[in-house]
Amino acid sequence: MLDANIKGQLKAYMEKLQQPIELVAAYDDSKKSEELKQLLEEIEPMSEKISLRTEESTEVRRPSFAINRVGTDIGVRFAGIPMGHEFTSLVLALLQVGGHPSKASQEVIQQVQELEGEFEFETYFSLSCQNCPDVVQALNLMSVLNPNIKHTSIDGALFQDEVEQREVMAVPSVYLNGQPWGQGRMTLEEIAARLDTNSAEKEARKINQKDAFDVLVIGGGPAGSAAAIYAARKGIATGIAAERFGGQVADTMGIENLISVPYTEGPKLVAAMEQHVNEYEVDIMNMQRAEKLIPAEQTGGLHEVRLANGGSLKARTVILSTGARWRQMGVPGEEEYRNKGVAYCPHCDGPLFKGKRV
Template identity: 60%
Template sequence: MLDSNIQQQLKQTFGNLKTDVVLRVFANDTDKSKELVTLANDMAELSSLISVEEGSNGERAPSLQVQGKGSDSSIFFAGVPMGHEFTSLILAVLHSGGHTMKVEPELIEQIRNLEGEFKFETFISLTCQNCPDVVQALNMMAVINPNISHVMIDGGVFPEEADSRKVMAVPTVFLNGEQFTQGRTSLAKIVNKIDTGAAKRQAAALNEKEPYDVLVVGGGPAGASSAIYAARKGIRTGIVTSRFGGQVLDTVGIENFISVKKTEGPKLVAHLEEHVRDYDVDIMNDQTASKLVAAEQVGGLVSVELENGAVLKSRSVILSTGARWREINVPGEKEYTGKGVAYCPHCDGPLFKGKRVAVIGGGNSGIEAAIDLAGIVGHVTVLEFADKLLADAVLVRKAESMSNITIIKEAATTEITGDGEKVSGLTYTDRVTGESHDIELEGVFVQIGLVPNTEFLEGSVELSQRGEIVINDRGATNVPGVFAAGDATTVPFKQIIIAMGAGSTAALGAFDYMMRTPVAEEEAVTKAA
């Protein structure tokens, strides 16, 4: 099942194992079970520390338990963990076998001290690039604390269970039988959600931090580039971000990043973070900014207030908060998000196998989504507000050639309907005739562009009519000491490589600003003399 190249790589990787690991297989007579048995045996042949056992009845089949020698940890993979989840399996083996986790010691201690019993279940699809982060986080928690268990469940292998538990988006996490969270999240956020005193402790620790020379708000490509360029100047640099990587984490294929012919969003983000950590940058992950206060209002330093109540101060600030998927803002959208309304066709598409879905938007992202979905679902209806599709001609021709794609132009979506638990249809108005039409379907994928994450900046810096941060050619805003870069700004083209260039520009602009602007304390001494 594993080709020779992968086997060679894994043999070297498994050299990091320190203790025995058991792969316990729960199988039946299905083809998927045979695949799982083959996978477990192939892995066991690569290390004398890995063994395979046959599991007894009582567990989902096919499923695989990964357990370290003498450990009470409980990690299960229900399904065959290939695709994006293959890395999750390998890390589960390594961590169960004593290999060091790349987790801050403070967070490990926080997990170890959690009291109570926590039974996590995560529904995933193997094409979901967001799911592995959640699966890997929960697996690590299960290794650290024996009172925590985790089961990854492939919704494509166990569709009846996914349907019965009303799973219509991945990843969906259940805790002790109740829905806990949905969508991509981090280890720290999961822990903080069940550790009720964590936010207050973190706020207190953040408040103790010394002022920065450059504080970057946002950890996407622009933020990473800003931090690297600032740190290379030898100045005190920090990044505060809700999730490192930003929207790039949700990007599947990247083929226009110069010098890299093809990569995926999560892989690029991993390289970005690794590069940033090569420098002396204080990364404050899982934190969201809520307010910006200009230096002139707070004694010469710019203040950034966080949602948890902490306040960070800096001589200069670079805003790189990025953008998020734009919503259509019609009745039913919010009510059925995660219940049929989705924004990531790669993640959630497999959950709609054989069903009828709609894609809202006829740009590149919308038509690409329709083409991808057409290979999975029963039928795709594309609704475009304008009188023509805005996608590239090659994509339009491909979509028009597919028999299970219907394209409707000049269609204004007015409502998403459902039965209270899941989507059942959609209503749109023909903008030419004014007539209203209903479509019966099970899923709606919204693909109508982006909106900048700048709401917290209203009244603090100048924003355009579209909510974008207004900047000059040095990345400076209208507020002294405050710079900005990336998709949250007025830069006309929203591309990863452009955001990186803008981040470096903003960092150099901030450095130049500091060289020409004395520190508040120094200025006061000069005036007194």
């Protein structure tokens, strides 16, 4: 399954395992099961901390496998074979279940650890979907951080009957406790905020305590980031409030027209943008949706920006750089059938429609 180069790299990663993990495999007599068996048998000898056994339960999907931290109820499950874009998810799952720390911020780690309740997540992905790994990896990490959270990632192309029965027509599609919960790309921070029922209130309280900014930028795409850097370089108090830092480029895979950079990828560019903004004293307030602007003439003092979570920010100058959103075609049924047959990403959703008339 794995070529010599990948095997070498994976083996090097497996040296970072801190705690013993077991791979618990559920096979059937399909060709995919044989492939999965081969993959797991290649991974097992890579570290003394990895063991492999077969699943006894008849309740699980086949082929699938769990990665469990031995002696604990921490673990994640993949139904299918996480190759293609999901290979990174497999590597991260092995590492994180094995006790290797994630790079997530301490703040969000604590938020996930403090979540109360039972959360059983299932995510349908496709191996050619570039947005799916973000969701798979976020939920896997959450299930490692909090044993009340369980996560199974399912290759929709391999479990066609299930996909049809649940009417999954777009990936990533997330179910929580058996009910549809979310679709499309989501970050760890977004998922955690949605599950944390007090999060909006806590955020609003934090926001309301902030001093007024000299320059407040609404929107965290390339334009907002550039505006904030220019302002902060002059030494004035600058903040960015963005619904989603990175903006549209976060959804772009190949970027080949940023002069002097022959090729980059959206997520990489967004990480570089964030790092650049962070080199200055810019207060980045991510996941903050602005709903209302009250100009200084009306407040009699500073401009005020009201946020969806109830918080409000004040500033001497406000720069709006809210960019663009996907345009709808305006055809009948477009809204009602969004992600239920109206698809936006041929790479992502295509495998679910294999052999069908589209």
